[in-house]
Amino acid sequence: MKEITLTFEEINYTFPMVFVKGTGERYFLFGLENDLLKISVKDFYISRFPVTQRLWKHVMGSNPAFSASDNKPVENVSYNEIISDNGFLQKLSVLAKERVSKQLAQTIPVQFRLPSESEWEYAARGGIYCGDYYVYSGSDNIEEVGWYKGNSRDESKDVGLKKSNQLGLHDMSGNIWEWCLDYYHRDTKKIPLDGSPCLEESPERVLRGGCYHNYAAHCTVMKRYEINPDYRDGCIGFRLALSIF
Numbered sequence: 001m002k003e004i005t006l007t008f009e010e011i012n013y014t015f016p017m018v019f020v021k022g023t024g025e026r027y028f029l030f031g032l033e034n035d036l037l038k039i040s041v042k043d044f045y046i047s048r049f050p051v052t053q054r055l056w057k058h059v060m061g062s063n064p065a066f067s068a069s070d071n072k073p074v075e076n077v078s079y080n081e082i083i084s085d086n087g088f089l090q091k092l093s094v095l096a097k098e099r100v101s102k103q104l105a106q107t108i109p110v111q112f113r114l115p116s117e118s119e120w121e122y123a124a125r126g127g128i129y130c131g132d133y134y135v136y137s138g139s140d141n142i143e144e145v146g147w148y149k150g151n152s153r154d155e156s157k158d159v160g161l162k163k164s165n166q167l168g169l170h171d172m173s174g175n176i177w178e179w180c181l182d183y184y185h186r187d188t189k190k191i192p193l194d195g196s197p198c199l200e201e202s203p204e205r206v207l208r209g210g211c212y213h214n215y216a217a218h219c220t221v222m223k224r225y226e227i228n229p230d231y232r233d234g235c236i237g238f239r240l241a242l243s244i245f
Helices: 053-060 079-083 088-104 117-124 127-132
Strands: 004-008 013-020 028-030 037-039 044-047 177-183 205-208 224-227 241-243
Touching: 004 088, 013 053, 013 117, 028 117, 044 117, 053 088, 079 088, 079 177, 117 127, 117 177, 117 205
Parallel strands: none
Antiparallel strands: 004 013, 013 044, 028 037, 044 241, 177 205, 205 224
16 A cells, blocks of 8 residues: 545645554554553554644644644644544545545545554554564654654754654654544553554543653653643644544
């Protein structure tokens, strides 16, 4: 499968999504050394970058970001704003479904979504290259791949400036935290082993990846964080996912 692009001729802008080959009959090791899960993941697409302010503005008509710049990740957006009826994902699906269906050579409904926590970690670890066991997404040296407290001067940066991971994904360590689809539970045994999101309700949703004002320890591929789905912050954004049926 090849990369697909969301092309918006009206603003002369393309936004790429990368194919992530699943684990097949195998699994990947999710989490920390003393709390590892063997999780299988199906094929899916995930965006090469976090959703940018330019894309958000085109879809939603306004820019909520504190640190305004077209090529920076959109931030200050809540989980509920993203997934609600008439929210970003629904509007994007209407706007881009025909373009994506043509690239996939199929007529099934296209529905953009947030990645599950397992999909996010698998992609951050490099997908089929997850056996490299990098601490950060694409490297053991965060300076190569991420914006964090030590190098960001306490502000978010344009997407794609740092080295990508093995799949060509950028900014999965640092820059901004990213919403995942799951409800958060401290007990990781509640996370499904088939790569799907945890849908057992709780007051909070999952964030992954760390951000520009965090220490390096918060920007690893295994760090989990939780927050209320109505919460907005200048260091929280998201990345797109797309299922393949």
